[in-house]
Amino acid sequence: MTTLVNGSAILLPVLYTFLLVALAQRFLDRGRGLVAVRRLLIGSTVAVQLAALVARASFQRACPVTAQSEILSLVALTVLLVFVVLEEWPRRRIAPAEDSSKSCGVFVVAVAFVAQCGASLLAIDTAPVTEPLPFWPSLHVFTGVIGISAVAVASVYGLLYLFLYRALKVGRFGLFYQRMPDLETLGRTNYQAVVVAFIAVSLTVAGGAISWAQSEPLELNYVRVGLTLALWVLYGALIIGHLALRFGGKRLAYSTVLGSVLALSILVVGLMTAGGTS
Amino acid sequence: MRSIFCLSLNHRVTSLEDRERVAFSQEPGVEFLRRLRDVAPVEEAVLLSTCNRTELYTVFVPSDDPAFDASPLEHFSSVSGFELRETPPNHVTARGRDAVTHLFRVAGGLESQIVGESQILAQVKTAMDWARDAGTDGRVTTRLWERALRVGKRVRSETAIGHGALSASTAALELARKVFRSFADRSVLVIGAGEIGALAVQNLAGVDVGSIRIVNRTHQRAVDFAELYGGEAIEYERLDEALVEADVVLSSTGATEPIVDYDRLRRVRARRGGSRPLLIVDLAMPRDFHPKCGTIDGVFLKNLDDLEEIVTLNRREREDQLPLADFIVRSEVVNFFDWLRSLRVEPTIVELRRRFEEIRCNELDALRANMGPEEFARLDEFSRRLINQLLHQPSENLKRHAAFSEWEAVQLVHELLTQDVPHPQSRRSTEGEESE
Numbered sequence: 001m002t003t004l005v006n007g008s009a010i011l012l013p014v015l016y017t018f019l020l021v022a023l024a025q026r027f028l029d030r031g032r033g034l035v036a037v038r039r040l041l042i043g044s045t046v047a048v049q050l051a052a053l054v055a056r057a058s059f060q061r062a063c064p065v066t067a068q069s070e071i072l073s074l075v076a077l078t079v080l081l082v083f084v085v086l087e088e089w090p091r092r093r094i095a096p097a098e099d100s101s102k103s104c105g106v107f108v109v110a111v112a113f114v115a116q117c118g119a120s121l122l123a124i125d126t127a128p129v130t131e132p133l134p135f136w137p138s139l140h141v142f143t144g145v146i147g148i149s150a151v152a153v154a155s156v157y158g159l160l161y162l163f164l165y166r167a168l169k170v171g172r173f174g175l176f177y178q179r180m181p182d183l184e185t186l187g188r189t190n191y192q193a194v195v196v197a198f199i200a201v202s203l204t205v206a207g208g209a210i211s212w213a214q215s216e217p218l219e220l221n222y223v224r225v226g227l228t229l230a231l232w233v234l235y236g237a238l239i240i241g242h243l244a245l246r247f248g249g250k251r252l253a254y255s256t257v258l259g260s261v262l263a264l265s266i267l268v269v270g271l272m273t274a275g276g277t278s
Numbered sequence: 279m280r281s282i283f284c285l286s287l288n289h290r291v292t293s294l295e296d297r298e299r300v301a302f303s304q305e306p307g308v309e310f311l312r313r314l315r316d317v318a319p320v321e322e323a324v325l326l327s328t329c330n331r332t333e334l335y336t337v338f339v340p341s342d343d344p345a346f347d348a349s350p351l352e353h354f355s356s357v358s359g360f361e362l363r364e365t366p367p368n369h370v371t372a373r374g375r376d377a378v379t380h381l382f383r384v385a386g387g388l389e390s391q392i393v394g395e396s397q398i399l400a401q402v403k404t405a406m407d408w409a410r411d412a413g414t415d416g417r418v419t420t421r422l423w424e425r426a427l428r429v430g431k432r433v434r435s436e437t438a439i440g441h442g443a444l445s446a447s448t449a450a451l452e453l454a455r456k457v458f459r460s461f462a463d464r465s466v467l468v469i470g471a472g473e474i475g476a477l478a479v480q481n482l483a484g485v486d487v488g489s490i491r492i493v494n495r496t497h498q499r500a501v502d503f504a505e506l507y508g509g510e511a512i513e514y515e516r517l518d519e520a521l522v523e524a525d526v527v528l529s530s531t532g533a534t535e536p537i538v539d540y541d542r543l544r545r546v547r548a549r550r551g552g553s554r555p556l557l558i559v560d561l562a563m564p565r566d567f568h569p570k571c572g573t574i575d576g577v578f579l580k581n582l583d584d585l586e587e588i589v590t591l592n593r594r595e596r597e598d599q600l601p602l603a604d605f606i607v608r609s610e611v612v613n614f615f616d617w618l619r620s621l622r623v624e625p626t627i628v629e630l631r632r633r634f635e636e637i638r639c640n641e642l643d644a645l646r647a648n649m650g651p652e653e654f655a656r657l658d659e660f661s662r663r664l665i666n667q668l669l670h671q672p673s674e675n676l677k678r679h680a681a682f683s684e685w686e687a688v689q690l691v692h693e694l695l696t697q698d699v700p701h702p703q704s705r706r707s708t709e710g711e712e713s714e
Binding site for chain 1: 442453455456457458459551552553554555572575576578580584587588591595
């Protein structure tokens with residue numbers, strides 16, 4: 001068990017590094033390099049990360065969302081999966097030939113890389129937590145992590161949208177402009193990430209509420225609860241605004257960046273109090 | 279030994295008038311090749327004719343006749359009726375490696391007026407079709423063309439040499455593609471039914487656009503324009519309404535003052551609602567939209583200077599790719615000459631195989647009387663496989679071995695392996711320029 005955890009803690013940053021290089025080469029459109037094997041790299045990274053998490057889960061007989069390293073590792077995995085679902089998978093399924101070289105993957109996976117490096121640094125020689133969380137708090141934390149990851153991805157697309165918007169406005173047609181996908185695609189992906197984040201945050205709120213109602217061992221963290229509810233309301237308002245008032249584009253992008261500040265605060269508070277549940 | 283020769287009349291050395299005189303369409307091109315084959319001592323010939331170049335590639339066996347060097351040019355002149363001048367030169371020639379390198383560069387778009395343009399690849403392919411029709415293709419030119427097309431594809435797939443617009447009107451489309459994913463449900467508004475507007479609309483020909491609307495101060499011109507290029511003519515008085523519904527605006531009127539100022543466009547923007555972006559490409563000089571319009575949220579106003587900047591950046595990007603494209607060309611030239619050199623040892627391999635086969639058949643015949651038909655068939659199959667396996671590696675080595683760039687080595691090996699059968703190509707022809 002410890003060997004697997006330590007092994008994956010070393011292997012995963014290496015895999016993420018290769019994946020980052022592949023996606024950077026793809027973004028810069030510089031030769032083939034690792035681009036051809038990027039799907040293999042994504043698959044390997046996901047497989048190794050899942051294997052490590054399953055090993056932990058089977059050892060603890062509970063969802064591995066208790067230790068700081070577990071949460072960060074799960075953030076890395078879900079960021080990668082959200083990227084795959086939003087960008088890599090539709091590209092392959094719907095429009096494989098349509099300007100397929102233009103991808104923002106390098107920026108999204110950079111977030112996962114940072115999270116995984118943090119997880120690896122904290123994981124080595126650390127024994128798994130022996131007192132895992134019960135089901136509802138586990139679900140609450142697990143969906144919370146997915147929500148935070150989707151918020152992170154949304155904010156990356158939001159930032160890229162704003163950069164491209166600015167480049168188009170002021171006429172800065174450099175490498176960044178050339179290698180970016182179009183503004184509409186960035187805006188749409190940004191919105192899709194908002195929807196994923198909202199669903200996950202909704203489940204988090206529901207899981208937290210049920211746990212609290214069942215009076216399971218919960219130390220209520222009012223700061224985190226407040227921040228989570230603010231994030232939930234913000235993202236709900238963004239979706240309603242988009243559907244009812246065609247709210248989107250630059251304002252949506254700015255809102256998702258604001259959402260990422262809230263999510264980061266939740267993550268920091270959560271990591272500081274890792275071991276508690278809400 | 280075969281030699282490759284290239285005569286090129288291209289945009290760098292040949293005037294437009296001369297290029298027009300020597301340009302071929304399909305039927306005259308095929309006829310030219312047939313006549314050339316009849317009058318000139320060429321084994322194979324391919325004619326490449328585009329708006330920027332007419333090039334003749336021939337494969338022939340070099341002669342000792344000192345006048346031979348001039349003869350391909352004379353034959354070209356006599357068959358085409360076009361006078362090739364030396365002072366100042368209106369053509370260039372290349373032989374051997376230089377000729378092959380030139381063709382590969384042409385196929386890669388490196389010799390094109392617009393570097394990296396892709397039309398040339400189809401034209402190179404067509405050239406081989408003409409040669410086939412004329413019956414002047416052959417083993418060397420077929421292989422040469424296969425490699426040239428491969429170079430063209432590799433250069434375009436492995437480098438970014440074909441990326442990016444190189445004219446203002448295509449740069450406008452490129453800009454629109456940076457804002458919108460697709461135009462299928464987008465509305466394009468063309469303001470001004472002049473030449474520039476027509477060019478802009480023509481560039482949309484291959485694009486699936488939701489709707490095209492044309493506005494012109496003289497409404498009848500907008501109607502005529504719409505009939506000619508497709509679209510819907512709108513009265514000039516309804517310009518604001520058209521702007522509200524438009525996603526992309528291409529403006530190119532001859533007005534001396536801006537036709538849309540900041541306040542007017544701000545009102546239009548307010549009526550549009552939501553976050554729908556509006557891309558305005560102002561192709562007019564002087565400009566049709568006041569520069570301050572570009573400061574409105576969600577409005578991207580681009581003018582000719584912006585388009586020129588895109589074109590300049592794209593051109594620079596293409597030029598940056600030239601070393602990589604050159605590397606591809608050089609490596610493919612090496613591959614082609616490796617193959618061409620392997621043809622020198624082909625008679626040796628053929629003779630060697632013939633002898634082995636002869637021995638095999640003789641030995642089998644001697645055994646035939648003592649065997650049943652099934653046993654004989656098995657032995658026949660066994661011996662055939664054995665010979666093939668024994669000869670496979672030596673044959674490959676013979677083809678690949680660098681030493682065979684020297685004719686002495688080729689003939690020595692031929693004599694050693696085939697004993698009394700002379701090599702079909704004489705020592706005299708070793709000066710052939712087919713190699714480096």
